[in-house]
Amino acid sequence: MPMTNLVEPAPAKLNLALHVTGRRADGYHLLDSLVCFASIGDEVHLSPGPLSLSIDGPFSEGLASDDDNLCLRAAGLAGAEVAIRLTKNLPVASGIGGGSADAAAVLRGLLRMGHELPADLQRLGADVPVCLASTPARMQGIGEQVTPLPTLPPLYLVLVNPTVALSTPQVFAAMEQHENPALPKIPDFATAKALIQWLRGTRNDLEAPARRLAPVIGEVLAALNATGAGFARMSGSGATCFGIFDTARQAAEAAGILGRHGWWVVATELAQPPAPG
Numbered sequence: 459m460p461m462t463n464l465v466e467p468a469p470a471k472l473n474l475a476l477h478v479t480g481r482r483a484d485g486y487h488l489l490d491s492l493v494c495f496a497s498i499g500d501e502v503h504l505s506p507g508p509l510s511l512s513i514d515g516p517f518s519e520g521l522a523s524d525d526d527n528l529c530l531r532a533a534g535l536a537g538a539e540v541a542i543r544l545t546k547n548l549p550v551a552s553g554i555g556g557g558s559a560d561a562a563a564v565l566r567g568l569l570r571m572g573h574e575l576p577a578d579l580q581r582l583g584a585d586v587p588v589c590l591a592s593t594p595a596r597m598q599g600i601g602e603q604v605t606p607l608p609t610l611p612p613l614y615l616v617l618v619n620p621t622v623a624l625s626t627p628q629v630f631a632a633m634e635q636h637e638n639p640a641l642p643k644i645p646d647f648a649t650a651k652a653l654i655q656w657l658r659g660t661r662n663d664l665e666a667p668a669r670r671l672a673p674v675i676g677e678v679l680a681a682l683n684a685t686g687a688g689f690a691r692m693s694g695s696g697a698t699c700f701g702i703f704d705t706a707r708q709a710a711e712a713a714g715i716l717g718r719h720g721w722w723v724v725a726t727e728l729a730q731p732p733a734p735g
């Protein structure tokens with residue numbers, strides 16, 4: 459039965475590993491990425507009505523509710539008349555898929571309201587297909603090949619953004635080496651330790667160019683390591699970095715210490731899969 463007013467979470471996307479394996483003739487890059495989703499995220503509220511968007515939340519300032527907003531673009535592509543309220547909890551242009559996660563949440567909500575998924579989701583953004591399911595996946599191609607993975611072990615995460623917005627195209631353009639090896643075989647991870655061990659054999663190929671554009675990323679990674687992260691890396695095109703901690707308590711304590719830098723800091727865990735239907 460189609461639903462009317464509803465709320466859809468838009469979980470933050472994390473690229474636990476991100477290899478750039480080539481570049482297409484149109485300039486888009488081929489990726490091989492282990493992607494997961496955090497319980498922190500934006501929130502999308504949908505209700506029937508003429509197409510409209512209002513934005514609230516800690517990062518609403520500086521994000522226009524105009525036709526370029528990915529929420530409106532997603533609803534427009536689906537041909538839906540819907541009133542959208544976006545609660546923007548995630549920093550904008552920060553490598554954790556905020557815009558793509560929002561677009562995917564609007565599309566999930568519209569599905570629940572009885573609409574159909576539009577063709578060619580990638581017109582909205584390379585990350586939209588993986589954000590649609592918001593469950594752990596291997597992402598390949600330019601983002602259109604999404605292979606779901608088994609559930610990951612519990613992860614106690616701290617996300618840190620030094621409040622520097624990085625433009626995704628600029629970070630790709632600053633890469634020096636576009637052809638890098640693919641990810642090693644992804645096993646079924648029984649524990650966080652096993653996952654970390656595997657991550658040590660992988661990279662984020664966008665980290666070096668992002669650090670050249672925003673050297674503070676190096677400080678963030680050093681600070682995560684200094685507060686006891688078992689593993690720390692930048693996500694996507696940055697500048698948000700994640701640390702993996704042994705326990706929720708250690709993550710919360712580290713977040714308290716890291717918050718003193720004046721950065722955006724949050725302790726979080728992996729997202730629960732979205733409710734079916």
Ligand SMILES: C[C@@](CO)(OP(=O)(O)O)[C@H](O)COP(=O)(O)OP(=O)(O)OC[C@H]1O[C@@H](n2ccc(N)nc2=O)[C@H](O)[C@@H]1O
Nearest residue numbers: 485486487553554555558583584585600626627630694695
């Ligand atoms: C790098 C990644 C990794 O997950 O994450 P973010 O840093 O954006 O979170 C994504 O591929 C980003 O996805 P998304 O932010 O949706 O990118 P899009 O809007 O489609 O593309 C923005 C620009 O990034 C470059 N781009 C994007 C994806 C890709 N596979 N190759 C590219 O070269 C292109 O210059 C493109 O014009």
Ligand SMILES: Nc1ncnc2c1ncn2[C@@H]1O[C@H](COP(=O)(O)OP(=O)(O)O)[C@@H](O)[C@H]1O
Nearest residue numbers: 526527528550551552553554555556557558560
């Ligand atoms: N709903 C939205 N949330 C965030 N950014 C949006 C949204 N709609 C459009 N954008 C635009 O998309 C760009 C990329 O933002 P975002 O998706 O947050 O970053 P990233 O791709 O690095 O994860 C921003 O510069 C912003 O202007």
